[in-house]
Amino acid sequence: MQKVAVLTARQAADLVDDRDVVTVSSSSALGCPDAVLAGLGQRFAETGHPRSLTSVHPIAAGDMYGVLGIDHIAQPGMLHRVVAGSYPSGPSSAEPPRIWQMITGGEVEAYNFPSGVVYQMHRAAASHQPGVFTQVGIDTFVDPRQQGGRMNDATPAENVELAEIKGEEWLFFPSIVPNVAIIRATTADEHGNLTFEDEGSPLGALDLAYAAHNNGGIVIAQVKRLAEEGSLHPQEVRVPGILVDAVVLAADQLQTTLTQNDPAISGQLRRPLSVLPPVAFSLEKIMARRAACELHAGEIVNLGFGVSALVPHVLLEEGQGREISWVIEQGAVGGVPLLDFAFGCSQNPDAIMPSIDQFTLLQGGGFDRSLLSFLEIDRDGSVNVHYLPKRRHVTAGVGGFADITTAAPEIVFIGSFTAGRRDIGIDGGRLEIRADGPHTKFVERVAQVTFSGKQALARGQKVTYITERAVLRLTPDGLMVTEVAPGVDLQRDVLDRSDFPLLVAEEIKTMDPSLFSPERLGLVLDRAPLHPRLQRQATAHPANPAVAAR
Template sequence: MHRPAVLTARQAADLIADGDVISVSSSSGLGCPDAVLAGIGERFAETAGPRDLTTLHPIAAGDMSGIKGIDHLARPGLLRRVVAGSYPSGPSKAEPPRIWQMIENGEVEAYNFPSGVLYQLHRAAASRQPGVFTKVGLGSFVDPRLTGGRMNDATPERFVRVEELDGEEWLFFPSIVPDVAVIRATTADEHGNLTIEEEASPLGALDLAYAAHNRGGLVIAQVKRLAEGGSLSPQQVRIPGILVDAVVVAPDQMQTTQTPYDPAISGQLRRPLSALDPVPFSLEKVIARRAAHELRSGDVVNLGFGVSALVPHVLVEEDLAGAVSWVIEQGAVGGVPLLDFTFGVSVNPDAIMASADQFTLLQGGGFDRTLLSFLEIDRTGSVNVHHLPGRRHVTAGVGGFADIVSAAPEIVFIGSFTAGRRDIAVDDGGLDIRTDGPHTKFVEQVASPTFSGAHALARGQKVTYVTERAVLQLRPEGLTVTEIAPGVDLERDVLARSAFPLLVSDELKAMPAEIFQPHRTGLRLPAAPPHSRIAALRSRDA
């Protein structure tokens, strides 16, 4: 019977060879095998090895709080290349995470690719396919006709290619084969079988393990505890022991790197929603309330980080918590997604899918709409969410954003109209813009496109932009203002605050006055139409 080695984190680090490609399963602080990564950093500090590693991260490893995740490896000489869907973000006024300092200084080659594509690349490597053909990223900074996902001048020019198949353009990402996969679970038995009962998501652990194992590599699993061989329920095992070569026990492993175990996040109990903290009345809450008006009861809706994450909590406040099924890229389906740096998990989820499988839903457009944040919007409707010049470390990168917008039937971008110090009061059912932000987010051309407005129009997607003072739509003739907030002057506060001319709808109307009041709004969502075949059946039976 197979029995993996049980090692300390420092011993596991000795398994890493110079030049290895290491794939890490994590999502910021969620599911991060931090002890093993710390062990590799400890070995390098002691021995100056291993050297020249390439690391793969479908979603970031580590978060903004201290030296965690990839920052254990962010040392010149240890790290040669990083390929990641996202990177740890940090506050704008604090020292950037180590990995960002290395990227900015040109001390490491670095690519930023869509998270879903990176998961698919692992599946391609596991099944010995040459790579991934996808439309995800076309027209964005990932497109090699722009930057090809390169994050600095030290990074080689060519990785992604544009290919034509049957008269259509596709991006081609060649397979990357990992030598080592570092994954995380809750329990390992003596045969290496892994269960994830206290994890908020399996993320892509199985796919990473397959990719390394099938190509002759090693799989190192960090767990919280060991169990007797054969004592784990086969139905609960998410990674079979035949794939696991070494186990590292980290008994103080938390559910995320910042939060202890919460059974309502891992689906082991349901917590009363009254236990959730209410969202304070603010300008951001006003924006989230208006975005909620884009929803329908029965919708399946994807959700991104930022202001958009407030929308589920607005629905809770309006007694509409079950009206919408939320799907987030880390794997939760249903429930109420949490906020800030616990984003990525949900309280009371209906299901917890592998992140790699969740991206199959998202890339295929199997949902009704997505709510996402933005940094900049330009005259073509293109959006930048990943690149803040001079402060790139404040952002996390593309993550699953490009995967999600590639096929979403409807996209709702949510954020403030301007940036910087400002004084905008929510007063008497409307806005009072006393001092506006000095920087408009509606710019002539975005610094780097994460989303292409031209491609969205060609695909027939409905795109809406919700801000505190105006709602706009992307139309073939241009970006068009369809609603303005009570108290807002259209010319002074909207049109003159855009760096390019905005169109104004002939049916311009006021945003709902009730969203600007501190009390509940009485929101009611129209019902989503049934599937066309269900509707036809009901019509026939009637």
């Protein structure tokens, strides 16, 4: 077996030719091969090459400030096209990342496709299949009858087609065939075998490597350290050296945007959950508390970025932190999903799966419910989470949102009822809306559809919308208000703040006042029912403690 080439980042950049398709494994800073991307940017600054690249990112590469990742190669002339599940989201108060400036300025062709689908486009390429047939994205902005995933007018209407198979509508995404795969691991041995012991997830490294290697391309791996040949345990090798052409050493690579290495994220240490700081009392925490009340002990629950990420920490405070098995698209199963810049990782995970395999679970609906955020909701119950016309750079794109919501049995969307400057207080277990936000999030039509309410009804999904002032459910007749917060005037604060008529439940309830007090709720989750076959077993053997414990 040949020894792998060990190169500097600048030397590795010379392996990339003009007009190459370059696929990158990362999730923001998690797993980001930033040194190699910086080397590419350095070569372009020195020589004007490589030019006219197509860059592919199943999940975003880089941070929200444009310091890491894709912004190294987001240069006119260098970057021709981007296909990504998500993009670095920039703060509204600062200059957006350079990639967003290129997208909004029409300087690059840009597509936003569901992350799980983008991973599967690689897997299809690796096995020389023409592409991916999926119902993920039907009746959303990814559908060619809407935007087709196009992010600006410079982007051609291609790369996704509508097909009918046995009377059902499907979307077809052609395979992505990369010339170069840039991946990241922790350790490489002298033959290029890769282990991921310090990583929060292997993400899609193996499938991206397969896609490039099987099509005559080249695979570049950035790692922290080099090990002697034969010294890595074969069970721990996630990408075999037969796929790796070059290794770049980057001893200081970040585990996430802010962490060099946290062993509790990578599964090398189980840290006491008591070290996680409590969540400050706020409107966001109130919404997370109400969402927690939708859960049952023993469930498998998916979690998205935003307010919903607070829910595991609410349960932790309530002594229920181990009752839910959380699954997040980056690959962590179990543990406690982390917040802010560490989102995508979990402390004390039970397992860390490749992201593409996690999407097999999510696209197949193999979980009980999902907790997600929203930007806008319309009269059909459709949700926009990826697009704000006046502030496009503050959104990350669809990510795994469409993969998750297509088959989720139950979905809970969490967010504030209005947007903009507002003065809403909490006093004595009551909500006080002293000055409301000027912009409602309940609009006649969302700017773009990320989740289709019509499709959800057709699939029989249960959909709930939780805000600080009301809880709503999706019904065949429209959105129905089922609960209002104590202190809230239903007509003035809810019905009149929606751009479309809302239904009101006959027996409308008041949200539990204890949600609006900083003290613990005393929440104890009801246990989810057993699988029907286990119920049958428990009935037949009521004294079996192993069954009863489930």
